[in-house]
Amino acid sequence: MSDGAAAAKWSRRLVLALLLAPALLWLLTLIILPHADLAVLSFRERVAPREYAPSLAQYRTFFGEPLYWHVFVRTALLSAIATLVTLLLAFPIAWIIAKLARGRTSALLFVVCLIPFWVSETVRTLGWMILLRESGVLPAILVHLGITAQPVELLYHDATILVGLVYTSLLFMVVPLVGSLESLDNSLIEAAYDLGGKGWSILRTIVIPHAAPGITAGCIVVFMLTLGNYLTPTLLGGKNSQWFTEQIYTQFITRFNWEQGAAFGFLLLALSTAMVWLGLKLSGQRFSDVMRRV
Amino acid sequence: MSAAGTSAPGAVGTPTPGAAPDLEVRAVTKRFAAHAAVNAVSFSVPRGSFFSILGPSGCGKTTLLRMIAGFIQPDEGAIAIGGRDMANVPPNRRPVNMVFQHLALFPMMSVGENVAFGLARRGVGRAERQQRAEAMLERVGLAGAAPKRTDELSGGQRQRVAIARSMVLEPTLLLLDEPLGALDLKLREHMKVELKQLQSAFGTTFVYITHDQSEALVLSDRVGVMSHGRFEQLGTPQELYYAPTTAFVAGFVGANNRLTGTVRAVEGALIEIDAGEGWRVRVRAHAAPLGIGTAAQAFIRPEAMTLARTPAELPPGQSANSGEVTDMLFDGANSAVLLREAQSRRELRIALPQTGAFADLRPGARICFGFDPERAIGFAAA
Numbered sequence: 001m002s003d004g005a006a007a008a009k010w011s012r013r014l015v016l017a018l019l020l021a022p023a024l025l026w027l028l029t030l031i032i033l034p035h036a037d038l039a040v041l042s043f044r045e046r047v048a049p050r051e052y053a054p055s056l057a058q059y060r061t062f063f064g065e066p067l068y069w070h071v072f073v074r075t076a077l078l079s080a081i082a083t084l085v086t087l088l089l090a091f092p093i094a095w096i097i098a099k100l101a102r103g104r105t106s107a108l109l110f111v112v113c114l115i116p117f118w119v120s121e122t123v124r125t126l127g128w129m130i131l132l133r134e135s136g137v138l139p140a141i142l143v144h145l146g147i148t149a150q151p152v153e154l155l156y157h158d159a160t161i162l163v164g165l166v167y168t169s170l171l172f173m174v175v176p177l178v179g180s181l182e183s184l185d186n187s188l189i190e191a192a193y194d195l196g197g198k199g200w201s202i203l204r205t206i207v208i209p210h211a212a213p214g215i216t217a218g219c220i221v222v223f224m225l226t227l228g229n230y231l232t233p234t235l236l237g238g239k240n241s242q243w244f245t246e247q248i249y250t251q252f253i254t255r256f257n258w259e260q261g262a263a264f265g266f267l268l269l270a271l272s273t274a275m276v277w278l279g280l281k282l283s284g285q286r287f288s289d290v291m292r293r294v
Numbered sequence: 295m296s297a298a299g300t301s302a303p304g305a306v307g308t309p310t311p312g313a314a315p316d317l318e319v320r321a322v323t324k325r326f327a328a329h330a331a332v333n334a335v336s337f338s339v340p341r342g343s344f345f346s347i348l349g350p351s352g353c354g355k356t357t358l359l360r361m362i363a364g365f366i367q368p369d370e371g372a373i374a375i376g377g378r379d380m381a382n383v384p385p386n387r388r389p390v391n392m393v394f395q396h397l398a399l400f401p402m403m404s405v406g407e408n409v410a411f412g413l414a415r416r417g418v419g420r421a422e423r424q425q426r427a428e429a430m431l432e433r434v435g436l437a438g439a440a441p442k443r444t445d446e447l448s449g450g451q452r453q454r455v456a457i458a459r460s461m462v463l464e465p466t467l468l469l470l471d472e473p474l475g476a477l478d479l480k481l482r483e484h485m486k487v488e489l490k491q492l493q494s495a496f497g498t499t500f501v502y503i504t505h506d507q508s509e510a511l512v513l514s515d516r517v518g519v520m521s522h523g524r525f526e527q528l529g530t531p532q533e534l535y536y537a538p539t540t541a542f543v544a545g546f547v548g549a550n551n552r553l554t555g556t557v558r559a560v561e562g563a564l565i566e567i568d569a570g571e572g573w574r575v576r577v578r579a580h581a582a583p584l585g586i587g588t589a590a591q592a593f594i595r596p597e598a599m600t601l602a603r604t605p606a607e608l609p610p611g612q613s614a615n616s617g618e619v620t621d622m623l624f625d626g627a628n629s630a631v632l633l634r635e636a637q638s639r640r641e642l643r644i645a646l647p648q649t650g651a652f653a654d655l656r657p658g659a660r661i662c663f664g665f666d667p668e669r670a671i672g673f674a675a676a
Contacts, residue, residue, distance in 0.1 A: 185396070185398065187394045187395070187396060187398040188398050188400060190365060190385075190392075190394070190398070191392070191394055191398035191400075192400070192411070193384075193385050193386050194363060194385045194386065194390075194391055194392045195386075195391065195411050195412035195415060195459065195460070195463065196386045196412050196415035196416055196463070197386060197411075197415050198386060198415075201415060205400075205402075205403075205411070206400060206402070209402035210401075210402055
């Protein structure tokens, strides 16, 4: 009898191990191993051809060269602004999907948010370029309407980068927001209204506290995606984009300085971790609660 | 606005003479597409009384309550609260507060913050609203509960918080949307008594909606029985129980035996109905006597019938009927016997006397029964 029980226990463990194997393999080979290697790379310095010594030189370069940490701070700030703008835009959309639209309309609105993702990010961004470049659609319309005398170049501004980033991120904010707003009992809103609440006070005291995990989840996802985005800032911002991922790319590919690139990668990882931690602290949320919303 | 002139028929409670009733609903109609959810309903509720709207689900009572609260605008008619017309007044400006079906306590706030919510919206200062919230919690028997989370409370305590949250705003009218529905039976019985006591302690006018006739009867000064968007009858619980004016009310309020048949004879206010296979029952006709040959339905309450071993034991004046016991339903003070009348084979429910005299009856036993025709009531068939 106990033999059978032991065998059953082992077979259960085996099944569990097999089920988890692909995920663990993915985690090990694609996340942990490369990062371990990058960590080793970032903490060494080339002293002679094919000769390396452990050193903090890569990180020292980052803090010593103003261009690097300017770009770093700029990337962080623009990502934060993009996240905020995405939140402000996504909230009314999520509210309409979760609370006002019914059945088919609600599903349709969701699909409308999803449609941009049916084409690749490159094509989507090129679409923006067709619209915004000097010989593009929007400048032509502005001239036609007499708003500007000459076609203006709308690409290669910070605002253009923001537009592209917000557009790319919208869905990732809408989904967790819809989830958390749908779970808000309408009678709570009615009760608040009945007790004398008005639009803004109900939003502040009932809706936002209830949706806080969803808001935080959306912000974390969007911030991380934006911070790590390469294509959108490069294409829409051009040479002036000065996005930190570009610096990493340059180090790895152009300069062939893997040590410096690895150090930059780790700095970006540290930044996103710090911002997530800060966001959780400021909003008083727990990471496990928030991640359930994603 | 002629709110002061109209007075409800048979109003109970002690309304201030000449004062406007706290709630006056005049010919209010609400349609959803072609369907009239509330159809020309009128009633008024005097100050300090407990009014219930009783009806099966889907009868329009929730729509009516939501119109009083201001969440829905009536298509026709007018609603006046405290003598003031409420047309175009939004819920947050009405002197009315509502206890929601599932209470709708704010889970993101403590009990004290819940109670202080309305005061904060009115701009009452932090110290004062905290003190008033605590005083209100004390009045509902929850002293010291202010810092607790709402999910730390029992069902009954949550209910009291919901009432305190509304009452702290001193509304003219408190609306209650089946607040006992989610509670288990034992707690519901307890909360019924507590609600009644809270209402008399506060002296606020309560408008309560329920599908549970026992809640309506126990709690209310007056009850409006609603069906298909209309008020079937408006009266005291006693009037509804002993003198229903429609067949719906007779069947819906309290347990009743319903017999259908054709009117065979008319003697003054009494009619004789053939309730099947020639079994004649004599009942009091409601309103105008029904003519011979018309289809009728009779209602006889289980406790209006007397059981006897032999016809001679029946009270004088009651015609003897007999039947065969099919089941004994023991339920303490509400115990009853189910029997089949010998002639018509109709099933009847008769209350067992408290003396335990017939406790030894077994299925299959033959028994006599009778009833006072004055306590049975006949209506035209629906």
